[in-house]
Amino acid sequence: MATADSGLKPLQNAMKMAKTAIQLDGENKHKEAYCEYLRTINYISHALLEEAASQIPAADSPVEQKSSSPTKTGHRRVLSDGGGELSPFLPPEVFQRLQTVASQDTSKKELTPIEEASRLNQKLKATYEARLARLTPGQAYQKTSLTLSLQRQMMENLIIAKARQDALQRKMEERRLRLQEEANRRFAASGAMTAEEQEQRVLYANVLEYEQDHDWPKQWKANMKKNPDITLVSDLVSYLLSRSDHPVVKLLRKHQYRIYNRLYPIVSKGLPQSPNMPLRPSRSIHNLLRPETQRKPISSFSTDSSLSPSHSHELNTNCDDEEAEEPQTQPTVDRENSFEDLEQFLTQLDWAPPHSGTDETGSDSEPTGDPSTQDESHVQELENKALKEHLKAIVKDIHIAIEQLLSLCLLSFECLNTASYKDLCLASIEEAFFPPLWSAIVTLFRKVHREREQAFETGMKLYRDASPRDVGVPSKLFPPDPIALQGSYPYESAVQELKLLVQDCCPQRKLECIVRTLRLICACAEEYRCLHEADSSPKTAAIGADDLLPILSFVALRCQCPQLVSECAALGEFIHEGYLIGEEGYCLTSMQSALAYVESLQTAGTHLPAHKLV
Amino acid sequence: MAAAAAAASGVHSGKTYSFKVVLLGEGCVGKTSLVLRYCENKFNDKHITTLQASFLTKKLNITGKRVNLAIWDTAGQERFHALGPIYYRDSNGAILVYDVTDEDSFQKVKNWVKELRKMLGNEICLCIVGNKIDLDKDRHVSVEEAESYAESVGARHYHTSAKLNKGIEELFLDLCKRMMETAQAEERIKGNGSSQSASSRRGVQIVDDEPQATPAGGCCSSG
Numbered sequence: 001m002a003t004a005d006s007g008l009k010p011l012q013n014a015m016k017m018a019k020t021a022i023q024l025d026g027e028n029k030h031k032e033a034y035c036e037y038l039r040t041i042n043y044i045s046h047a048l049l050e051e052a053a054s055q056i057p058a059a060d061s062p063v064e065q066k067s068s069s070p071t072k073t074g075h076r077r078v079l080s081d082g083g084g085e086l087s088p089f090l091p092p093e094v095f096q097r098l099q100t101v102a103s104q105d106t107s108k109k110e111l112t113p114i115e116e117a118s119r120l121n122q123k124l125k126a127t128y129e130a131r132l133a134r135l136t137p138g139q140a141y142q143k144t145s146l147t148l149s150l151q152r153q154m155m156e157n158l159i160i161a162k163a164r165q166d167a168l169q170r171k172m173e174e175r176r177l178r179l180q181e182e183a184n185r186r187f188a189a190s191g192a193m194t195a196e197e198q199e200q201r202v203l204y205a206n207v208l209e210y211e212q213d214h215d216w217p218k219q220w221k222a223n224m225k226k227n228p229d230i231t232l233v234s235d236l237v238s239y240l241l242s243r244s245d246h247p248v249v250k251l252l253r254k255h256q257y258r259i260y261n262r263l264y265p266i267v268s269k270g271l272p273q274s275p276n277m278p279l280r281p282s283r284s285i286h287n288l289l290r291p292e293t294q295r296k297p298i299s300s301f302s303t304d305s306s307l308s309p310s311h312s313h314e315l316n317t318n319c320d321d322e323e324a325e326e327p328q329t330q331p332t333v334d335r336e337n338s339f340e341d342l343e344q345f346l347t348q349l350d351w352a353p354p355h356s357g358t359d360e361t362g363s364d365s366e367p368t369g370d371p372s373t374q375d376e377s378h379v380q381e382l383e384n385k386a387l388k389e390h391l392k393a394i395v396k397d398i399h400i401a402i403e404q405l406l407s408l409c410l411l412s413f414e415c416l417n418t419a420s421y422k423d424l425c426l427a428s429i430e431e432a433f434f435p436p437l438w439s440a441i442v443t444l445f446r447k448v449h450r451e452r453e454q455a456f457e458t459g460m461k462l463y464r465d466a467s468p469r470d471v472g473v474p475s476k477l478f479p480p481d482p483i484a485l486q487g488s489y490p491y492e493s494a495v496q497e498l499k500l501l502v503q504d505c506c507p508q509r510k511l512e513c514i515v516r517t518l519r520l521i522c523a524c525a526e527e528y529r530c531l532h533e534a535d536s537s538p539k540t541a542a543i544g545a546d547d548l549l550p551i552l553s554f555v556a557l558r559c560q561c562p563q564l565v566s567e568c569a570a571l572g573e574f575i576h577e578g579y580l581i582g583e584e585g586y587c588l589t590s591m592q593s594a595l596a597y598v599e600s601l602q603t604a605g606t607h608l609p610a611h612k613l614v
Numbered sequence: 615m616a617a618a619a620a621a622a623s624g625v626h627s628g629k630t631y632s633f634k635v636v637l638l639g640e641g642c643v644g645k646t647s648l649v650l651r652y653c654e655n656k657f658n659d660k661h662i663t664t665l666q667a668s669f670l671t672k673k674l675n676i677t678g679k680r681v682n683l684a685i686w687d688t689a690g691q692e693r694f695h696a697l698g699p700i701y702y703r704d705s706n707g708a709i710l711v712y713d714v715t716d717e718d719s720f721q722k723v724k725n726w727v728k729e730l731r732k733m734l735g736n737e738i739c740l741c742i743v744g745n746k747i748d749l750d751k752d753r754h755v756s757v758e759e760a761e762s763y764a765e766s767v768g769a770r771h772y773h774t775s776a777k778l779n780k781g782i783e784e785l786f787l788d789l790c791k792r793m794m795e796t797a798q799a800e801e802r803i804k805g806n807g808s809s810q811s812a813s814s815r816r817g818v819q820i821v822d823d824e825p826q827a828t829p830a831g832g833c834c835s836s837g
Contacts, residue, residue, distance in 0.1 A: 472691065472693075518665055518668075519664045519665065522664060522665055522666045522668075525666075526666075542646065542650055542666040542667035543646075543666050543667060543668065544645065544646035544649075544666070544667040544668050544687045545637075545668045545686075545687035545688050545689045545690075546641045546646070546687075546689050546690050546691065548665075548666075548668045548687075548689070549689040549691070549694050550689075550691075580704060581632060581634040581684045581704060582671075582684060583665065583669055583671075586665070586668070586669040586684075586686055587665070587669075589686075589697070589700050589701055590668070592697055592700060593689070593694055593696075593697040593700070593701070594694075596696050596697045597693060597694055597696070600693070600696060
């Protein structure tokens with residue numbers, strides 16, 4: 001459709017030229033007509049060449065083309081001359097393109113009438129050339145006549161195609177209006193319309209339109225009616241999410257892009273200063289780049305940070321590259337949205353006048369403070385405040401986006417609108433929604449919770465070699481003889497499980513990982529107790545929270561991953577309400593409690609309160 | 615079959631209440647034994663969840679209404695109290711356990727009552743439970759003192775013995791009924807239309823779903 005629009009002008013010119021040629025032909029001015037036809041063809045091929053030249057490089061080799069204009073798109077250097085090192089965050093436009101590329105393979109576009117006609121013309125031309133080759137040099141007259149008839153046919157084809165295309169467009173427009181009316185009728189109940197309702201109407205009309213063009217929704221609906229089954233539901237939703245041209249998927253991509261665009265200016269600005277802890281690289285985004293390199297299990301990711309792509313980025317904070325990096329982030333926000341966001345972000349930073357700090361010190365009677373450091377901490381404080389606000393806004397945005405996706409999904413397939421199907425639907429949507437965004441989301445959380453992560457790290461270092469007893473685990477719940485473990489340590493399986501948490505990119509899966517960790521703890525505790533009392537009755541074999549939390553704290557210490565603090569904070573925001581009071585909610589709460597305990601170790605000093613350790 | 619009978623008698627309303635109950639008490643007061651005792655089932659040994667005694671669920675049927683109970687155990691140790699509020703947020707009920715032979719544990723209960731009332735107001739149903747009444751000869755908290763204190767803070771008082779399995783069933787049944795009353799009152803105030811979304815935030819989830827087979831009569835169905 002877009003090509004037809006942009007090609008309208010050259011097409012009109014070509015038609016005019018052809019008309020002249022036909023006229024000349026009709027007046028039996030063969031020679032002039034012939035020249036005019038040739039000019040027309042020449043013009044058409046020139047116009048086509050121009051159009052092709054303007055489209056191909058943009059789609060195929062963005063790096064080469066854009067690297068010639070470094071001022072405007074300097075950030076692309078990350079891709080072009082990174083020497084194999086990838087920045088953890090792709091610029092929004094690359095993010096968007098990858099999103100589209102990743103999902104485009106599923107849908108094949110139909111040809112427009114004009115495209116069809118040009119194909120036909122190519123065939124005609126091929127036949128013509130074949131015939132021409134068979135003519136002997138003496139048959140010049142036949143040659144001319146063949147040429148002329150070819151040109152006439154080609155022209156006719158184009159004219160017919162143009163007429164068909166116009167008619168089709170008119171029909172599509174009529175249909176769109178009709179469907180929009182239908183959508184309006186459906187939502188007619190409410191009097192005044194909010195912007196959201198308006199948007200939903202348009203989206204619903206798009207769904208209706210899609211369903212006129214595609215049969216599969218009807219078939220699935222019929223199947224669901226015949227055989228309502230929970231497995232069919234998840235099949236349907238995953239099928240729906242694989243149709244890149246369906247309005248639900250288009251909306252999904254739109255929201256993902258919008259949220260990434262909001263996150264990018266903040267998260268690409270320098271990574272959390274947790275020196276020993278690399279940010280888990282965005283498996284999500286880089287997977288889009290290299291879909292064939294799937295998750296490699298990382299056994300110990302606390303020490304081998306040199307392998308992490310983000311490592312170089314963290315080092316940047318104390319090497320010269322930083323200056324080279326800074327301007328990179330600035331030009332990336334050339335998009336309207338991100339620019340606005342950045343602007344808003346900056347105004348939040350600047351919001352308080354600089355002299356307000358001195359006012360405070362005056363009233364607080366703290367004249368000894370060095371003004372420069374006070375200003376610094378004041379700026380820091382304001383920045384933290386702005387970051388927190390930003391985090392809150394983005395979390396809210398994500399909730400709204402998911403809600404909107406879910407409601408469009410349920411509008412498209414009413415059969416999904418039952419309590420249990422809805423949950424499944426929501427889970428599938430989240431599984432599609434979060435992975436490309438998670439690393440950016442968690443980076444924002446890490447920025448906001450930087451101090452907590454640092455406290456965790458201090459506690460972790462203080463208690464590096466702590467035994468379970470040191471954090472209050474009763475002796476009956478860990479093996480009496482460490483040698484019996486053969487190079488391992490108590491609750492190692494739970495620690496290994498918890499280390500996997502940062503690798504998942506979907507909140508629900510992370511939550512499941514925490515649940516598995518706690519279950520493993522209970523299984524280990526059971527096992528260790530049996531080592532102590534061979535004939536213990538199963539009645540006393542259950543551990544309660546009094547035992548669970550010390551063990552969980554031990555496991556968190558051994559996990560050596562301060563990022564857990566931010567991950568759990570994020571999970572707290574995205575956990576479904578339905579899970580809040582269930583096992584998942586309990587496990588997350590226990591985890592957060594254990595993490596808070598580890599954070600408190602640095603202030604608790606060298607020794608733990610030894611009372612009530614039972 | 616059971617569902618048909620229930621539907622025919624008109625008792626079944628198709629609603630399920632989900633309640634969260636937190637279990638508070640110092641270490642050694644026997645809260646783990648208490649909750650284990652309650653969730654033990656004569657007919658079904660497989661009652662303990664994979665999280666053992668720290669998190670337990672129980673499905674009940676009280677006067678024709680289905681109730682899902684999620685019981686959250688909390689750590690008694692002081693050093694884990696920093697995040698107390700995230701444990702008991704959205705709770706519908708709290709069971710505060712002390713040991714009748716331990717005056718100190720009763721003092722701890724008083725502290726928790728204060729904090730719960732401060733954080734959650736009067737919407738939470740409080741149960742103060744004196745456990746280990748089998749050791750009555752060593753009692754250090756008098757019945758009168760405990761009961762009058764409970765009354766003064768709008769809580770109910772119970773006496774239990776996890777060892778002898780005494781008073782536990784009554785405690786939970788009574789708590790469930792009170793939580794249902796609170797939830798119903800809340801529903802009435804908020805009106806039926808908006809109750810679902812309005813109350814979900816506080817954990818009272820009233821899910822209208824298709825009626826399904828429930829063991830008729832009994833409040834000890836397994837879950």
